[in-house]
Amino acid sequence: MHFAPHQSHDVAQASAPAGSRTVSVRELGTGGETPPQPAGGDAYATVMTEPNNKRHLVSGFHSRGVLPHLKREGGTYFVTFRQAGTLPKEVLLRFKQERDAIIQQAKTANRPLTWHEQEDLFRWYSSRVDKYLDAGHGACHLHNPDFADIVAGAIQFFEGQRYELRAWVVMPNHAHAVVWPMPGHTLSDILHSWKSFTAHEINKRLPTKVVPFWQSESYDHLIRDDEDLHRCCHYTLMNPVNAGLCARPEDWKWSSGYVAKPSSAASSRTVSVREPGTGGETPP
Numbered sequence: 474m475h476f477a478p479h480q481s482h483d484v485a486q487a488s489a490p491a492g493s494r495t496v497s498v499r500e501l502g503t504g505g506e507t508p509p510q511p512a513g514g515d516a517y518a519t520v521m522t523e524p525n526n527k528r529h530l531v532s533g534f535h536s537r538g539v540l541p542h543l544k545r546e547g548g549t550y551f552v553t554f555r556q557a558g559t560l561p562k563e564v565l566l567r568f569k570q571e572r573d574a575i576i577q578q579a580k581t582a583n584r585p586l587t588w589h590e591q592e593d594l595f596r597w598y599s600s601r602v603d604k605y606l607d608a609g610h611g612a613c614h615l616h617n618p619d620f621a622d623i624v625a626g627a628i629q630f631f632e633g634q635r636y637e638l639r640a641w642v643v644m645p646n647h648a649h650a651v652v653w654p655m656p657g658h659t660l661s662d663i664l665h666s667w668k669s670f671t672a673h674e675i676n677k678r679l680p681t682k683v684v685p686f687w688q689s690e691s692y693d694h695l696i697r698d699d700e701d702l703h704r705c706c707h708y709t710l711m712n713p714v715n716a717g718l719c720a721r722p723e724d725w726k727w728s729s730g731y732v733a734k735p736s737s738a739a740s741s742r743t744v745s746v747r748e749p750g751t752g753g754e755t756p757p
Contacts, residue, residue, distance in 0.1 A: 548653075549639065550660055551595075551705040553603075554668055554691040555647035557683075559611035560602065568602065588697055595694045602692075606647045607716035612683065613645040614675060621727045624648055624671050636663055640706040642713060643727035649709040651702070664691050 575593060579586050586594075615621045624643045628650055632638050635658040639651035648667075654660050672686035696702050713725040723732035 547656075549651065549696045549702065550653075551649070551651050551694040551696060551709070552660070552664060552691055553647055553649050553693075554664060555606055555688050556611055556614065557685045557688045559613075559646045559688070560605050561610070564602065564605055591695065591697075603712070606644065607712070609645060611646050614679070614683070614686075615643055615648075615727075616645045618726075619678065620675050623674050624667075625727045627667050627671050627674075631663075631666070635666075638729065639702065640709040641729045642709050642725065644712060644716065644718075649712060651696070651705050651709055660693060664693075 572594065575586065575590050579590065615624060621643045625641075628641050628643070628648065629638070634655070636655055637653045639653065641650040641652075642648065652660070652663065654663055668687045668691075676682045676684070676686060694705070696705060710722040710728060710730040713719050713728065714722055719725045722728060722730035725731060
C-alpha cells in the first residue's frame with residue numbers, strides 16, 4: 474500500500490488538564506458549539522423501534538451492546554477501538570451497570586443524554602477503562618511494529634477524502650482517534666473500514682488467525698466544543714506517555730504527535746510519514 478504524505482497543518486496549543494505539558498494539535502471545526510436540542514418523544518425508543526432507519530448513524534442517540542452512542546451531523550468524535558479480550562468481564566459488567574443508570578435517567582425524563590451525562594461516561598471511560606488497556610491485558614498484538622504500522626497507515630489513508638483527523642494514536646492493544654467525518658460518510662462506516670481492513674491484514678501475518686481481532690463495539694464521544702476538543706486531543710497524544718511507553722508524545726512513532734529527529738534535510742518540526750507495508754491493498 475502506498476500512503477500519501479501527511480500534509481503539514483496549522484497548530485494550536487492543547488489544554489493540559491493532566492499535567493503541564495502541552496502538545497501540538499490540528500485546528501479543525503467541531504461541527505458547531507451548540508448542543509443539540511432534545512428530540513421530540515423518546516429518542517432512545519425511536520431508534521430501537523426503527524432498526525432499518527440508518528439516520529441515527531448520522532444524527533441522534535442509539536445504543537448497541539454495552540456502550541451508548543450519540544451522533545450529530547457535522548460533529549467531531551473521540552473514538553477508541555480495542556483488541557478483543559482486553560478487558561475483564563467484570564469491568565464490562567460494571568460499565569454496563571453505570572451506563573444503564575445514566576441512560577435510565579434520560580429515558581425517565583423522555584430526553585436524550587445531556588452533555589453532563591455524556592461527560593460522566595467519558596470521564597468514567599478515560600479514568601478507568603483505559604487504565605486496564607494501558608496495563609496490557611490481552612494479546613497486545615500491536616506491540617509488533619509491523620502491525621502498529623498497518624493500523625497507523627489505515628487510520629491515515631482516507632484523510633481528506635472521507636474524514637479529517639484531529640489527533641490519533643496506536644497503542645499496544647487499542648487505538649484512539651479524534652475524527653471529523655466528511656459529508657456523505659458516517660463514523661460507523663469509517664470505524665468499520667479501519668477495523669475490517671487491519672484485522673484482515675494482521676491476520677495474514679499471524680501464525681494463527683485471531684478471530685475476532687477487534688472488539689465488535691467501539692467507544693465514541695461526541696465532542697461538545699473547543700475546550701472538549703483540546704482535552705480529547707491532549708488525552709490521545711499523551712496516552713503513550715501516561716502508559717509509560719515513551720517520555721514525550723513526539724517520541725511515539727505511531728501517533729499524529731510524532732516528530733522526526735532533526736536532520737540536515739529537515740527541521741525538528743518535520744513530521745515523519747511512515748510508509749507501512751500492508752500487502753499493497755487499499756482499505757475498503
